[in-house]
Amino acid sequence: MIFDAARLAFHNLFAAETRSVFWKVLGLTLLVLAALWFAIRSIFIYFALPWVDTLIPGVPDWAGWLTFVFAIFAGIGLALALALLISPVTAVIAGLFLDDVAEVVEKKNYPNDPPGKAMPVGEAVLSSIKFFGVVIAGNLVALLLLLVPGVNLIAFFLVNGYLLGREFFEFAAMRFRSPAEARLFRSKHRATVFMAGLVIAAFLAVPFLNLLTPLFAASMMVHLHKAVSRRDPSFAAGRTEQLRG
Secondary structure, X not given: OHHHHHHXXXXXXXXXXXXXXXXXXXXXXXXXXXXXXXXXXXXXXXXXHHHHHHHOOOOOHXXXXXXXXXXXXXXXXXXXHHHHHHHHHHHHXXXXXXHHHHHHHHHHHOOOOOOOOOOOHHHHHHHXXXXXXXXXXXXXXXXXXXXXXXXXXXHHHHHHHHHHHHHHHHHHHOOOOOHXXXXXXXXXXXXXXXXXXXXXXXXXXXXXXXXXXXXXHHHHHHHHHHHHHHHOOOOOOOOHHHHHO
C-alpha cells in the first residue's frame, strides 16, 4: 500500500497535468534560495569579516594562509546554511500549491470518487507557515543530533519521517474530513503514516530531487489516504464524537 502510493506519486510528479505546478514551485524556490544566498553572504561580509579583522589585527604575510583557510570554512558554512533552508523554503512555497496537486491526483486517479475540498487561501497560507515551523523545528533537532555518532542518520529519518508523515497525511485527510477527524484518523493509522513518512524522508535526502518533496509528499498522501479509507470504511465523516467516546 505504501509503496504503491509512492510509485503513483512519483508518476504524478512528472505527469503533464502537474507540470505547471512543478515549474511554478521549482522556479519560485530557486529564486528565493538565490535571494537567501546573497542575503546570507552579505550579512556574513558585513558582520563577520570586520569581527575577524578586529580579533586578529595585523596578520603578517607569512600567516596569510589562515585567511584562506577561514574563507574555505566560511564558504562551507554558508553552503550548509543554505542547504538547511532548502526544505523549509520549499515547504512554504509548495504549500500554496498543494491543493492544486491533490486536485489533479484525485481527478486523474480517482475520477469516480467525490472530489476533495480545497482549503481557503487564508488557511492555506497559515498551513504553510505552520509547516515551515514544524520543518525548522524538526531539522534543528536532527542537526543537534548530528553531533552524536551513530544517531545522526537515524535521527534525520525518524524526525522527518514522523513530521512529514503527520503533516501531509492530515493535509490529504482534511480535504475530506474536519481537522479533528483528520487528526483522529491519522492517529488511528499512525504506524502506516509513519512508515510512509520514512519514504518521504528518503525522498528528502536525495539532492536536487528534494526540492520537489512537498509535491511528492502531497501526492503520495492523497493516494495513501484513499487506500487507508477504503480499508477502514467504518471511519466515515461525522464519526468524530463516536470515536472520542
